[in-house]
Amino acid sequence: MNWRISKAAAVLFLSSFLFPSCEDPTAIGLELQEPGTQIGTTYSDTSTVVASTVLLQDSIIGLGAPNVQVGRVTDGEFGTVTAKTFAEFGPLSFPAHPDSIDVTKGADSLIINLDYSYSFGDTTKTLAFNVHRLTQGFRDDETYYTNEAMSYNDTPVGTVTFLPRPRSTVKSTADTSRTVPVLLKLKITGGFANEVLQTLAQTSTLDAFTNVMKGLAIVPANGSAGEGSIIGFSLLSSSTNLTLHYKSKKNIAKTTTFLYTDRYYNQVQADRTGTPLASFTPTSANGSTLSSTATNNRTYLQAGTGLATVIRMPHLAFFRESDPVAAALTGKKQDRQLAINKAELIIPVVESSVISAQDSAKLPPVISVVTATPSNRMALTQGTQGIPIALTAEGTSQRATLQYRGKQGGYVYVINITSYIQNLLYNRLANNGLILLPSNLSDDAATPTNLAQTVNRAIIEANQSNNAARRIKLRLFYSTAQ
Template identity: 35%
Template structure:
């Protein structure tokens, strides 16, 4: 008897028994309600997992937060982020007065997010941009942008965000990053006083196209999420007037164009071979693990190869409720490499592409009770913990009902990190998460991915 036949025989034997290996109440799910009384239960379906590189471009124009830094994940390799930003004049017809002299030009950056080893100092380099933003161009994490290779300023700093709670109100205080730029650039700014370069925003962009914020190629520290629109973030020209008065003018950040560049290098990792869009590594080849990493388009694929066999059972089978249980390795939270706070299950095909509706919206598993063919009510995966084991859980009733009724094909799902926004009409908008959260999904004999199904049969 070959392995495929043995698996199929095991499937029918397990299902005929209709006795799950665990009582659902022991799994940490809130599935017991009056609507499930008298239904039957199984969690013995075979589930296959693996890692996909989904190479669709990720839009990052004005995405929040713009990212900066680099670290080396011991499991998934190097992740690098840079930010390209324009600067806003903050005024018109700027004139600092005859005889004024530049003292310094200082870039101050606020941030609200840090990821990876924030106990290591990181070096930030500031470059002068030579490229120009084009309103006809879409900007993605992979979009190149020209800037001078020699930095006009550099600073090593230790990211720090202090949290204080007083009378139930929590406030965060950031150790601001201040970088003194070159005296030559400060003098260039001062030389434009009263001229076209400081007359209006168009003239200013022609004179000074913006900043590229980068880190050295060999950096291994952390990534921070910048808050360019913070009142603390600016480019300040400090100068002294002819009569000796010290003054400054703040050029603004975050009000014009900016975007994040994000790259990864998986050399030497278990998923090194995932280089082209659609490449797949089964968990059986990566120690039973599969991976989700935001920003780099690594997703965990989940397949139910024998799900259609449910239709072969005697009588008409009705899915009352279905829950997907996805164990997550504890290592996902080590080294300050925390898991994505929000995920969805995308619908896919054999080529590991995102499925889309007629309007081009990416299809994801919908909330319970929603038409399986809808695309505007994606369900968010939630985190839970039981007996020291972390899980992702998701109600997939709508999806399974769609498959059983022939409304959907059983082509598999892909677990990916997202950010979400609820709209006034109760629809939910999702977009790929850029912050490089990652999770390690396990699917082995000790901790398998499971599909809990409550069903009824009409004879």
Template identity: 25%
Template sequence: MMRTLWYAGLLLLTGFIVVACQSGDLNVGQSVINPQGLLVQPIDTITVQASTVLRVDSFATSSSGALVVGQWTDAQTGQMTAKSFASLNYVSNSLASLTNIQLDSVVLELGVAFTYGDTTNTFALNVHRLTRPLVSERTYYTTSTADYETKPFLQTTIGPQSVTGTPVIRLRFPDALAQSFYSKIVSGEINDETTLANYIPGFAFVTPSTTNCFRGILNSRNSAATGIRLYYHSTEPTSTGTAPASQNILFTTNSVYFTQLSNNRTGTPLSALRSRSDAVSSRLTDNTSFISWGAGLQTRIELPYINQFALPANYAGINSAVLVVSPVRNSLRDNTAPFTTLALYEINSQNEIITAVPGAASGLAAATANYIYDQSQLTLNDTYTFDVTYYMNQLIRGRVPNRPLLLTFSPDPQNGLSLQNLIQRVTLGNQQRPNDQMKVQLYLTSGL
């Protein structure tokens, strides 16, 4: 895990998720004004400027326990493509010592861990052979690559589906290739990792589909669903006269593997992002901004006039302050779930994290927010709501500098960033968007 991610995670270790409260604490200001003369005044016209910034990093995926293949194309953010690469593990077996056995089939089995995106269209999967094995001593990152043959040797198309449970994609070897592989196992020509790699160095998993969809493939050591499975049976008659049961051996792909993520923003408004100091206003991207770790995109928020609005007479303090952020999403059935939790950080002009924004009324916890949704009505009402009462009090009183804020995904402090998190994304509306607006709501305590 990269240094930035660890730093961000450590900032949140002592924090907890807070739920915004619009009624606030009516004790604010009681030491200044008689409680009977207090008035809570709502304000939701604070200017919020949003933009998308570039924070590119590479992540080790050679120990992620999964592979991902797919692509996502968006007119605003460009294209993100995921390819995966894996070598085979040799499994000790007794086939060379057996007699009277017969090959049934050889099948490449891929257990589907998750599907992210559009499952209403078909999804094509091409499997290419690597030109050389992956190196077991090497750490592979999202920016790594490996050479593979141009022509796929296995292909399949997955139909529209509702993915439940742990489905398995099966690609049967052509008969000639299956027989060749079986013969080399039985003859003992393939008898260890090296001889297996000489015959099949490994696989590259690629999709030619233009559907916005990613497929996650199980590849952890406790998974028995990913690898080459050789099916065979005995030709000896059984004592009961029934047909001999089929047996199998699985050559897994869970030793050396990785996922590559590549991005192309050419021709999009975000093509202007070339360095960490760059920012593209949400007004140039259909009044939206973006968070996608795999694409290196995060959202920057600025409150340029927070110290300039007129405070009411007898101002005593902020009763409550919340930042409301709304994903641009039509329904819960689109299988593109936003991040579970977002976090706020103060940043500098280079969009580098300085510190976590203090949350709640006490400021003792980091400002984080869970994704909350309600679809009891005809339209989806979903938001992230940050309690920033303490921070806004300090900001309005001039006790802290008015720095830009970074709105980004908050990884689990214990488990870190997963491969699924890397391909996940969320589109956020800005203050000018007709629906799904970003806004700051203040509830000020003042005297009557």
């Protein structure tokens, strides 16, 4: 069906060049037509798009995230990723009569209950986690990032081997009409449980308690026992707690419930030895990049480890190069007036990485699109704690994100960047490129996003050859004044 332009529409179109204060033309109706069928428009998908993988590992805040991660996975493209959790805990309330606690009998046990709903990797394989006692306490004046570690005693105080069952539920024993999440339960006996009991009896404030009991480190066991998947725990869940079982001086069974405080986070480490990303190391500078030409025409994104993709379109000015007719009439070089009717980035995912439903589930749940700086960092708003400057989704006030189209859509991400391209062409924005960030964004720089709470990843086909069957494309529909 042909798109018919009324006389009124034509007048409005021409006035967009005559009156600079008017808004830029929009793409209304263009999404209903195939490339090349728009009357009065020109179509192009051959503009050069250059993509690189960028490392942004030193700016991922983990402190206080709703979820923390523990585990280890190995992947031929991304290497070995290890997640550890460091957490402070304290009693829900101190005993009204601590002198009634018989510390000489010792604690029966300390039960750690962990609610988990996130997983990444092979959950059909059993995992082994160790719990260690922190030897370093949390500080209120420090920000904790996912590339930081805390020191802990080498000897574990407890261990557990289990088959992950994320998002599973069972009927409540207290009320069979409702279900409760399947929890990871870890039982600690002996010396550490006794020390928790003694500290409980000898302190009456949280600060005093945590000054002695600095917290726990939950880490995957060494070797293959701790490898297979990474599990995400919700430390804020009402089902997550620690329960201390002990006896009173009258030999009555007692329990005290402990909760995690607001001081906890997870560390995420990546060993990329032997992978296409091997040059990215823990000591690599923030903003370091690897061109797609150095990584088999691919770029990478992974939350937690700080991998993102930066996209640049260096030759956009070509579309406004000198108008030969105007130059002949005036004898001067003159850029032509041009309106972007619609601009889309088409970003293909490596098909072999998403051919199954399980593979597709490993993709980042959200990929935000933020503007880049010349040094490959994210452009930030002004202030002591700037937040990334994101593109605005066309026709809304919401932040722009990539939209994934699965098998039926050709395994690609798509985003409409019409206004962004129009602004670049008229020098209203600096052409520093865009960063594809495998995370949502927060309005508060100190609020952890899922960049700190997952390790989901994507592999992008980033071939720069126009002859490549699958490559990043900038699809442009544009019109020029006649």
